[in-house]
Amino acid sequence: MAQILTPSYLVNYINDAARHKAELRPPRLLVMSCLGGIYIALGGLLALVVAGGATGLLSANPGLDKLLFGAAFPVGFIAVVLTGADLFTSNCAMQMVPWFRRQIRMGEVVRVWCLSYLGNLIGALIAAWAFAYMTGMLDPAQPWTPYLLNLAEHKVHQPFMVVFLKGILANMLVCLAAWQGYSAKDTLGRMVGIWVPVMTFVALGMEHSIANLFFVPAAMLAGLDVSVSEFVFQNLIPATLGNVVGGALLVGLPYAWLYSETDGKVENPTDIDLP
Numbered sequence: 001m002a003q004i005l006t007p008s009y010l011v012n013y014i015n016d017a018a019r020h021k022a023e024l025r026p027p028r029l030l031v032m033s034c035l036g037g038i039y040i041a042l043g044g045l046l047a048l049v050v051a052g053g054a055t056g057l058l059s060a061n062p063g064l065d066k067l068l069f070g071a072a073f074p075v076g077f078i079a080v081v082l083t084g085a086d087l088f089t090s091n092c093a094m095q096m097v098p099w100f101r102r103q104i105r106m107g108e109v110v111r112v113w114c115l116s117y118l119g120n121l122i123g124a125l126i127a128a129w130a131f132a133y134m135t136g137m138l139d140p141a142q143p144w145t146p147y148l149l150n151l152a153e154h155k156v157h158q159p160f161m162v163v164f165l166k167g168i169l170a171n172m173l174v175c176l177a178a179w180q181g182y183s184a185k186d187t188l189g190r191m192v193g194i195w196v197p198v199m200t201f202v203a204l205g206m207e208h209s210i211a212n213l214f215f216v217p218a219a220m221l222a223g224l225d226v227s228v229s230e231f232v233f234q235n236l237i238p239a240t241l242g243n244v245v246g247g248a249l250l251v252g253l254p255y256a257w258l259y260s261e262t263d264g265k266v267e268n269p270t271d272i273d274l275p
Helices: 007-022 026-053 055-060 062-072 074-083 088-094 096-100 106-133 144-156 160-183 187-203 209-221 228-258
Strands: none
Touching: 007 088, 007 096, 007 106, 007 160, 007 228, 026 055, 026 062, 026 074, 026 106, 026 144, 026 209, 055 062, 062 074, 062 187, 074 160, 074 187, 088 096, 088 106, 088 160, 088 209, 088 228, 096 106, 096 228, 106 209, 144 209, 144 228, 160 187, 160 228, 209 228
């Protein structure tokens, strides 16, 4: 029996899930997205401790250290998908499917995006303060603290267009990770499908707005001399805009068009065979 869903069935599944999400009451969606922000932050914290603590590897083989950072980070995104939490960046693609099929209005899409972003923001800031700063994990004596400071400083001091383009690729890969995760029928398959694209965008140093809502505020708590306005205008805005473009225009809309519901019969997932 096949262990994956066909693209046409998957797009219809995502359509139904996105339409259901648009019908959720704000408090429920807000709590789901708050959990999503916490999970992404915890994945980021794990990546910092593992890669930032490997100081010898960082100096001897920075490429391998980046790969290690990327390999640890997907833990948070896997948790989001498997536990039913919510993430703004994956919503950028998912909500495009029912919108393209005229089952929800653009106002509902924007409502989901705004509530999801707000909840992710709250969750990421809670994790940065409670789980990273208050536990002493960002103490100057920790080997990963300088790593975090350098990471966050680099994020804030890039040209607007560079951050925007990195945001596009980051969310294209994140949404592909969500797509691949939903396509698998078993937990291990979902984890592998999610892990590879997320590891790729993190190792490449792309810009994910929700992850940055953890990394930069955590670095600010650890002593990084960056103002909130610098973070917002030099990183968060271009990264968010890039994430919207990468998710909505490069994943959600193309797949909504390629596998529109007018194509006819939708397969039952239990009847799908591997090609």
